[in-house]
Amino acid sequence: MLKPRACWSVLLTKAEDEVDRIQGELQQIRLRAQSLEASRERLLNLHADYQQAPATGSTSAGMQDTMNRRQFAAQLLTLLDRVKQDIAQVERVMAHTRQLLGEAEKERLKMQALVEQDLNAVRKDAAVREQRQMDELGVMQFNLGNGA
Numbered sequence: 001m002l003k004p005r006a007c008w009s010v011l012l013t014k015a016e017d018e019v020d021r022i023q024g025e026l027q028q029i030r031l032r033a034q035s036l037e038a039s040r041e042r043l044l045n046l047h048a049d050y051q052q053a054p055a056t057g058s059t060s061a062g063m064q065d066t067m068n069r070r071q072f073a074a075q076l077l078t079l080l081d082r083v084k085q086d087i088a089q090v091e092r093v094m095a096h097t098r099q100l101l102g103e104a105e106k107e108r109l110k111m112q113a114l115v116e117q118d119l120n121a122v123r124k125d126a127a128v129r130e131q132r133q134m135d136e137l138g139v140m141q142f143n144l145g146n147g148a
Helices: 006-051 059-147
Strands: none
Touching: 006 059
């Protein structure tokens, strides 16, 4: 009697685990991208706030305040550039991870097809055996009926 092979189900489980692992990685990357996007928005808002003219005050304090504001705005732009670079890097990593997920999903589907093929072969073998037994039983009954 043919039995299903355990190796295919083990390989399917391994492929499913790999898909789950990559999906988890992809989720972490998405969270990182959202965090970076939120940082970018905060920096843009801060930069917009510091681009506005300061409130009126003494001229010397106003000059110093204006210089400080410009310097801080320049630092914000530097940080904004860094965040944009990080976002671009995360997008590249996300694209690569999506590609890996596609490959892992293909492998999982292949293993699932092999498991199903093996189960179908076992079912077919069982059906052939059962039909053979039924045929033998029919022949015996026929012989007993004609021989008596």
